[in-house]
Amino acid sequence: MDQHDLLLKIREIHTELSWLQPFRDLGIIPNPAASEVAIARAEERMGRALPPSYRAFLRWHDGWPRFFDGASLLGTANIGHRQYEDLARAAFEAAETPVPDLGPPTRPRARTLIPFGADLEGTTLFAFNPAVTSPEGEYEVIAWVNEIGVRQPSFSAFLDWILDMAEQDLADLTATAPLAKTA
Numbered sequence: 516m517d518q519h520d521l522l523l524k525i526r527e528i529h530t531e532l533s534w535l536q537p538f539r540d541l542g543i544i545p546n547p548a549a550s551e552v553a554i555a556r557a558e559e560r561m562g563r564a565l566p567p568s569y570r571a572f573l574r575w576h577d578g579w580p581r582f583f584d585g586a587s588l589l590g591t592a593n594i595g596h597r598q599y600e601d602l603a604r605a606a607f608e609a610a611e612t613p614v615p616d617l618g619p620p621t622r623p624r625a626r627t628l629i630p631f632g633a634d635l636e637g638t639t640l641f642a643f644n645p646a647v648t649s650p651e652g653e654y655e656v657i658a659w660v661n662e663i664g665v666r667q668p669s670f671s672a673f674l675d676w677i678l679d680m681a682e683q684d685l686a687d688l689t690a691t692a693p694l695a696k697t698a
Contacts, residue, residue, distance in 0.1 A: 516675075518568055518571060518572070518670075518671045518674060519571075519575060521671070521674040521675060521678055522545070522572070522575065522576070522674065524678055525674065525677060525678050525681060526543060526545070528678065528681040528682060528684075528685055529541045529542065529543050529681065530543050531685055532681065532684060532685055532688070535685075535688050535689070536688065540581050540585045541581055542579055542580040542581030542582050542587065544580075545575075545576035545578070545579035545580075545582075545588075546576050546577045546578045546579065546580070546590055547576070547577060548573075548574055548575055548576065548577060549573040549574065549576075549577035549590060549591045551574075553573075553577065553591040553592075554570060554573050554574070554591055556591065557573075557591040557592075557594050557595055558595075560595040560596075561594065561595035561629060563629075563645065564652070565594075565629075565643075566643060566648075566652055566653045566654045566669065566670055567651065567652050567653065568653055568669055568670035568671045569631060569643070569670045572588070572670065573590065573591060576588075576590075577590035577591055577592075578590025578591075578592075578593070582632060582677075583632075583639065583660075583677055583680075583681075584634065584638075584639045584660055584661075585634040585635070585636075585639060586632045586633055586634040586639035586640070586641065587632060587633070587634070588631060588632045588641070589630070589631050589632060589633075594629070594630075594631055595629065599630035599633060600628070600630065602630060602633050602637050602640060603628050603630045603640060603642050605637055627644070627645065627646055628642040628643065628644055628657070629642060629643040629645065629654070630642045631643060631670075638659075638660075638661055638662070639658075639659065639660050639661070640658070640659045641656060641657075641658050641659075641673070642656070642657050642658075643655070643656060643657075643670075644656070644657050647668075649668065649669065653668065653669035653670065653671075654669070654670075655667070655668055655669070656668075656669065656670055656672070656673040658673065658676075
């Protein structure tokens with residue numbers, strides 16, 4: 516499944532989950548596309564290029580509010596801002612280093628991680644690790660979800676992981692939902 520299809524499938528699963536649990540904080544509607552100028556400005560602010568898969572995401576959606584577990588994917592207006600670097604450092608410190616070989620980071624280390632998603636409480640955080648880069652220019656993704664650290668080789672692999680988690684969540688809910696009574 517290509518990245519755009521993954522995003523469409525995640526949106527579909529989020530919609531189904533929202534029907535079953537309307538109280539959940541799931542974002543169903545991503546933001547509209549970012550312009551190339553906005554993407555270039557974000558990269559200039561960061562001092563480095565975004566991985567090709569995230570650039571593609573931004574060309575479809577300039578961020579996605581409440582994408583997963585209350586965490587939003589950052590758009591061009593927010594990615595690369597110091598407040599998210601500080602949040603990444605705080606997540607390392609509060610979570611007792613979910614990814615031991617990367618932290619807790621000092622200020623220079625924090626700048627090597629590029630947060631691209633977070634929730635307001637700082638319990639869910641997604642960051643690129645450009646220290647691990649594929650030949651295609653994809654950065655490793657590190658995700659912290661409730662103090663559990665997960666690594667994925669790219670943003671596309673991260674989306675596949677999110678889809679797997681959402682599908683499992685939907686399967687769990689539909690398996691435990693009361694059966695509809697027929698008259």
